[in-house]
Amino acid sequence: METTRKWRWGKNRWIVLLLIILSVFAINIAAPVQPHIQVAPEKIIEEPLFNLGPLGDFYLVNTLPTLIIVDLIIIAIAFAVRQSLRKGDLVPRGIAGAMEGLIEVLYNLTESAAGKHARRIFPWFATILILVLVANLMKVLPGMETVGVMHHYDHGHPIQNLFGNFYTLLPGEAEHGDGYILTPFFRAVSTDLNFTLALALISVFMTQVIGVQTQGLRYFTKFINFTTMFKKPFFGFMDFLVGLLELISEFAKILSFTFRLFGVMFSGFVLVALVITLVPIFVPSMIYMFEVFMGVIQAFVFGMLTMVFMSMATRGHGEEEHH
Amino acid sequence: MEGDIVLAAKFIGAGLAMIGALGAGIGIGLSVQGALQGMARNPDAYGNLLTNMILGIAFSEAIAIYCLVIAFLMLFVL
Numbered sequence: 401m402e403t404t405r406k407w408r409w410g411k412n413r414w415i416v417l418l419l420i421i422l423s424v425f426a427i428n429i430a431a432p433v434q435p436h437i438q439v440a441p442e443k444i445i446e447e448p449l450f451n452l453g454p455l456g457d458f459y460l461v462n463t464l465p466t467l468i469i470v471d472l473i474i475i476a477i478a479f480a481v482r483q484s485l486r487k488g489d490l491v492p493r494g495i496a497g498a499m500e501g502l503i504e505v506l507y508n509l510t511e512s513a514a515g516k517h518a519r520r521i522f523p524w525f526a527t528i529l530i531l532v533l534v535a536n537l538m539k540v541l542p543g544m545e546t547v548g549v550m551h552h553y554d555h556g557h558p559i560q561n562l563f564g565n566f567y568t569l570l571p572g573e574a575e576h577g578d579g580y581i582l583t584p585f586f587r588a589v590s591t592d593l594n595f596t597l598a599l600a601l602i603s604v605f606m607t608q609v610i611g612v613q614t615q616g617l618r619y620f621t622k623f624i625n626f627t628t629m630f631k632k633p634f635f636g637f638m639d640f641l642v643g644l645l646e647l648i649s650e651f652a653k654i655l656s657f658t659f660r661l662f663g664v665m666f667s668g669f670v671l672v673a674l675v676i677t678l679v680p681i682f683v684p685s686m687i688y689m690f691e692v693f694m695g696v697i698q699a700f701v702f703g704m705l706t707m708v709f710m711s712m713a714t715r716g717h718g719e720e721e722h723h
Numbered sequence: 724m725e726g727d728i729v730l731a732a733k734f735i736g737a738g739l740a741m742i743g744a745l746g747a748g749i750g751i752g753l754s755v756q757g758a759l760q761g762m763a764r765n766p767d768a769y770g771n772l773l774t775n776m777i778l779g780i781a782f783s784e785a786i787a788i789y790c791l792v793i794a795f796l797m798l799f800v801l
Binding site: 437 | 781784788795
């Protein structure tokens with residue numbers, strides 16, 4: 401019989417409060433500077449790394465290092481879970497226990513929506529959810545979007561030498577041609593349109609694949625529907641038009657998946673940047689808490705919508721339920 | 724002078740683009756209202772309603788986010 405541990409947050413919340421109070425002194429040492437906001441991810445190295453032929457040049461943009469860290473975190477979690485499974489504990493503890501709880505909740509959710517096809521859908525659902533979740537929670541790490549290389553810029557900020565080769569930006573505008581802006585090493589992955597578009601394409605394409613796997617070629621009668629055309633001409637024609645609308649809505653899905661995640665995370669980034677320069681103490685903590693909440697919600701929504709669309713694809717076109 | 728007019732037009736355009744968030748706000752409000760009434764009448768359906776409500780909110784919220792993306796495009800890209 402294991403003893404229940406005491407609730408540790410009772411102590412840790414005072415540490416959080418202390419950090420918030422310390423930020424009052426921190427803004428006197430290094431005042432926050434409004435970052436240069438750019439929709440496309442910034443290039444760390446100006447020259448392209450290599451050429452991809454017809455696709456154009458490959459640049460080292462600052463979302464790539466973040467993506468590598470996200471991958472490393474997920475791999476580390478996977479190894480931790482494997483270690484715990486090797487030991488053969490019936491009750492996994494720590495990370496393994498948390499992951500078991502998460503996976504169990506997700507699997508039950510999939511099973512209640514998809515029934516017997518849950519095993520096929522679940523890997524896509526859980527993979528997308530965990531990847532987006534870790535990627536969105538990365539932005540609360542210190543140093544994200546704040547540490548990087550300086551660049552000359554026309555409307556930049558003046559800089560101050562800290563020690564050695566390290567500089568800090570000062571608020572205010574420098575004289576023309578003298579200013580610098582910061583290109584951070586790490587920028588949240590979800591604020592890169594390429595990442596969200598790739599996930600959306602994977603999600604929608606695999607929805608079609610799962611539809612074909614479960615229903616065979618009959619799946620495509622959802623889009624080009626001639627089945628009822630000859631039995632009842634008028635409603636058959638209506639069914640055909642509805643099928644065309646379904647076809648369009650598949651493309652709309654890609655668009656909405658892409659811009660939902662990108663829009664929420666990018667607007668969160670802009671919100672944090674603006675609020676930090678306007679009210680540097682107390683308020684950014686609350687905004688950060690809200691951003692963590694939005695990140696979790698968006699990860700859940702992205703995975704959940706994938707799961708719902710896939711489970712809709714496994715079901716037939718309503719016709720066979722009647723007879 | 725011309726640059727100033729273009730800049731002003733960008734800001735006005737970004738502001739106008741966000742009017743679209745009105746519809747999304749109404750939509751989210753309606754879906755939460757429906758879900759809360761359902762929960763009040765049948766508390767057992769709480770979990771089921773909650774997930775479906777969040778899905779519906781995500782759908783209507785997407786409309787507001789399209790507006791936000793357009794506003795961002797006007798402010799930071801064009």
